Amino acid sequence: MKQLQVVHYLNQFFAQIGGEDKADIPPETKTGPVGPGMAFQAAFGQDANIVATIACGDSYFNENADTALTDILEKIASFKPDLVVCGPAFNAGRYGVACGAVASAVRDKLNIPAITGMYIENPGVDLYKSTVHIVSTKDSAAGMRDAVSQMVPLALKLARGEEIGSASEEGYIPMGIRKNFFDAKRGSRRAVDMLLRKMAGEPFETEFPMPDFDRVTPNAAIKDISKAKIALVTSGGIVPKGNPDHIESSSASKFGKYDIEGVSDLDAQTYETAHGGYDPVYANEDADRVLPVDILREFERQGKIGSLSRYFYSTVGNGTAVASAKKYAQAIGEELLADGVDAVILTST
Amino acid sequence: MKLELGYIPIRDIQFSSTSKVDGELLYVNKQELIDLLLQDEAIATVEVDIARPGESVRITPVKDVIEPRVKVSGTGGLFPGWCAKVDTVGSGRTNVLKGAAVVTAGKIVGFQEGIIDMTGEGARYTPFSKLSNLVVIIEPKKDLAQHAYEKALRLAGLKAAEYLGKLAIDIEAKEVHTYETLPLIEGVKAYPDLPRVGYVLMLQSQGLLHDTYVYGVDAKQILPTLIGPTELMDGAIISGNCVSACDKNTTYHHLNNPVIEDLFSEHGKTLNFVGVIITNENVFLADKMRSSDRTAQLCEYLSLDGVIISQEGFGNPDTDLIMNCKKIEAKGIKTVIITDEYAGQDGASQSLADADAAANAVVTGGNANEVIHLPAMDRIIGSIDAVDHIAGGWSGSLNPDGTITAELQVITGATNELGFNHLSAR
Numbered sequence: 001m002k003q004l005q006v007v008h009y010l011n012q013f014f015a016q017i018g019g020e021d022k023a024d025i026p027p028e029t030k031t032g033p034v035g036p037g038m039a040f041q042a043a044f045g046q047d048a049n050i051v052a053t054i055a056c057g058d059s060y061f062n063e064n065a066d067t068a069l070t071d072i073l074e075k076i077a078s079f080k081p082d083l084v085v086c087g088p089a090f091n092a093g094r095y096g097v098a099c100g101a102v103a104s105a106v107r108d109k110l111n112i113p114a115i116t117g118m119y120i121e122n123p124g125v126d127l128y129k130s131t132v133h134i135v136s137t138k139d140s141a142a143g144m145r146d147a148v149s150q151m152v153p154l155a156l157k158l159a160r161g162e163e164i165g166s167a168s169e170e171g172y173i174p175m176g177i178r179k180n181f182f183d184a185k186r187g188s189r190r191a192v193d194m195l196l197r198k199m200a201g202e203p204f205e206t207e208f209p210m211p212d213f214d215r216v217t218p219n220a221a222i223k224d225i226s227k228a229k230i231a232l233v234t235s236g237g238i239v240p241k242g243n244p245d246h247i248e249s250s251s252a253s254k255f256g257k258y259d260i261e262g263v264s265d266l267d268a269q270t271y272e273t274a275h276g277g278y279d280p281v282y283a284n285e286d287a288d289r290v291l292p293v294d295i296l297r298e299f300e301r302q303g304k305i306g307s308l309s310r311y312f313y314s315t316v317g318n319g320t321a322v323a324s325a326k327k328y329a330q331a332i333g334e335e336l337l338a339d340g341v342d343a344v345i346l347t348s349t
Numbered sequence: 350m351k352l353e354l355g356y357i358p359i360r361d362i363q364f365s366s367t368s369k370v371d372g373e374l375l376y377v378n379k380q381e382l383i384d385l386l387l388q389d390e391a392i393a394t395v396e397v398d399i400a401r402p403g404e405s406v407r408i409t410p411v412k413d414v415i416e417p418r419v420k421v422s423g424t425g426g427l428f429p430g431w432c433a434k435v436d437t438v439g440s441g442r443t444n445v446l447k448g449a450a451v452v453t454a455g456k457i458v459g460f461q462e463g464i465i466d467m468t469g470e471g472a473r474y475t476p477f478s479k480l481s482n483l484v485v486i487i488e489p490k491k492d493l494a495q496h497a498y499e500k501a502l503r504l505a506g507l508k509a510a511e512y513l514g515k516l517a518i519d520i521e522a523k524e525v526h527t528y529e530t531l532p533l534i535e536g537v538k539a540y541p542d543l544p545r546v547g548y549v550l551m552l553q554s555q556g557l558l559h560d561t562y563v564y565g566v567d568a569k570q571i572l573p574t575l576i577g578p579t580e581l582m583d584g585a586i587i588s589g590n591c592v593s594a595c596d597k598n599t600t601y602h603h604l605n606n607p608v609i610e611d612l613f614s615e616h617g618k619t620l621n622f623v624g625v626i627i628t629n630e631n632v633f634l635a636d637k638m639r640s641s642d643r644t645a646q647l648c649e650y651l652s653l654d655g656v657i658i659s660q661e662g663f664g665n666p667d668t669d670l671i672m673n674c675k676k677i678e679a680k681g682i683k684t685v686i687i688t689d690e691y692a693g694q695d696g697a698s699q700s701l702a703d704a705d706a707a708a709n710a711v712v713t714g715g716n717a718n719e720v721i722h723l724p725a726m727d728r729i730i731g732s733i734d735a736v737d738h739i740a741g742g743w744s745g746s747l748n749p750d751g752t753i754t755a756e757l758q759v760i761t762g763a764t765n766e767l768g769f770n771h772l773s774a775r
Contacts, residue, residue, distance in 0.1 A: 177697055178774045187714055191768050
């Protein structure tokens with residue numbers, strides 16, 4: 001197997017340049033392994049060779065983030081490495097942020113595998129855990145030996161493009177990316193085993209830790225609804241007949257924007273639902289049941305509302321990831337604001 | 350309540366002039382079965398086909414999968430309220446054609462059905478690729494309303510399974526499995542030191558293609574209630590739904606509920622399996638509140654120490670799942686929930702539509718949004734037209750060469766939330 005070429009990133013302290021008094025040094029390149037790099041080189045053995053070490057002061061990096069990062073990336077790229085190792089930073093906050101930023105940029109901008117290591121409470125963890133593999137380390141350099149023995153096998157796998165196991169198997173901090181796999185036991189058996197442990201007060205590991213939910217505080221009420229411009233937005237999939245934008249029946253990849261100027265009633269000839277997650281019969285018979293254009297036109301005529309906005313927005317909520325929904329909502333929200341809409345009626349299914 | 354299940358292994362299905370079980374072969378007189386199903390006036394045409402494990406065959410759009418069984422002794426008959434009159438089932442002896450299934454197909458609403466591949470990548474995800482399947486394709490009479498078509502297709506599947514099951518009434522079983530649930534007080538006396546465990550089985554009940562039936566009753570109309578675990582093995586609960594195909598419980602799943610099997614396997618050893626509470630997943634908030642209240646109250650009333658809660662479907666039913674979990678945990682009863690995930694194609698999104706800190710023990714059937722690539726098959730049973738429109742497909746999912754790129758959602762039973770499969774996510 002080909003020997004992998006590695007560049008190592010360190011701060012001024014671990015690169016043996018100096019302590020806090022040297023924290024403002026700009027990035028510099030040293031040949032071969034330095035400081036902890038010696039332990040990494042020993043663990044890599046013949047598999048990989050640390051060709052260079054890039055060192056940068058923690059203060060310098062954090063105070064000159066953009067220029068420092070550009071400079072470091074150029075220095076790293078000049079070696080055309082197969083792998084970049086950053087730190088580990090343990091619980092050093094500024095160092096952790098620098099390691100996360102460098103590893104993340106190496107991965108995204110240079111397309112080179114990168115790895116770092118940090119203590120779980122390092123602020124760099126929250127910033128970069130979803131973009132790079134961060135091996136979980138102890139909170140001080142006393143944990144260097146363990147950190148090296150965890151980081152090296154994972155680093156080699158990343159560099160060789162091999163399949164990466166779960167966070168608990170490989171020792172990295174969970175990235176929040178869900179990946180399917182076949183377990184040795186079927187789900188019902190896993191549930192029975194988990195319940196037996198939970199009832200006995202023994203430790204058990206949930207397969208899906210509950211997420212933190214966004215809670216949206218409602219806006220203040222409209223003072224005079226008879227002057228308000230109202231828009232309709234739905235996740236119920238109402239679209240012009242034929243679904244011109246091909247919005248998917250589940251896991252929608254887009255939303256649609258449709259002109260209803262002059263439309264006072266949605267009927268079976270002109271509108272339908274694209275949604276695959278509910279009984280479509282009644283929505284197809286009369287789409288006003290999901291998107292109440294008819295009643296809003298009536299209110300508009302009677303002066304109960306100011307006006308109905310010219311466009312409605314529609315997507316399919318069925319099986320659509322929360323992250324996608326959030327993206328569509330932001331885009332729709334900007335358009336509604338630009339159109340001077342005062343209030344929105346959101347309908348689901 | 351004590352039930353013996355007699356397994357008669359079936360290795361293959363073949364068409365023949367006489368319907369019969371001979372050794373491990375199931376012979377089917379195709380015309381006789383077609384004539385039986387055509388007795389329903391709603392049905393215009395019936396086609397019957399066979400799909401075997403390993404064959405290059407794709408079945409789509411799939412509606413339901415049903416295991417052929419027959420009541421040998423004990424009260425009632427298979428599928429009470431449909432094929433048999435309403436009578437309590439779940440005791441005596443029932444024979445099972447193990448390894449065979451009836452699969453119903455037919456284009457109903459256009460985008461609500463699933464895929465079963467008998468080989469390749471897709472076959473890994475569906476348990477039904479391992480069975481010898483008798484596929485029944487039903488086309489309705491012209492202008493038949495969609496709800497009536499769904500009902501006709503549902504009944505045709507049950508009748509076909511009953512027809513095959515009856516062939517095994519006098520056959521000696523290879524294996525016999527016995528399941529027994531004691532009356533409440535006797536159970537307490539028999540296992541005074543074991544934790545008391547119940548199973549909350551959530552039934553999909555959201556409307557057309559989202560319905561489940563209990564002894565013939567639409568589950569939308571029920572209040573949560575107790576049911577004997579062996580009653581399910583005789584078809585007391587049947588499926589009327591299929592979308593999204595990956596996480597809806599087919600009738601086959603209800604007959605072979607894995608939570609019930611695995612709780613029985615620990616019954617009397619590490620736990621006392623007290624019984625099953627069925628509840629629904631209606632769309633109205635008042636129904637959700639009422640059903641979760643009643644469910645938690647039944648758990649408390651049974652003095653349960655622990656409960657497994659299984660979900661059916663996703664999104665809207667996530668709220669029912671979390672309400673059940675929260676309210677049961679609030680009674681001091683430990684819960685484990687079984688669900689699946691919609692974490693986006695990249696796996697980076699939040700997986701559920703509702704969450705609560707009380708749900709600290711979760712088993713997942715996998716991320717249904719994950720993209721899979723299915724090879725082309727030599728033969729299609731049913732119709733391939735719906736692939737771009739079914740839940741999990743998109744415009745262009747079906748490639749001109751017959752390969753399919755779609756979300757795992759499209760595969761029947763792939764992320765089952767009874768824990769039927771080995772699939773998980775991390």
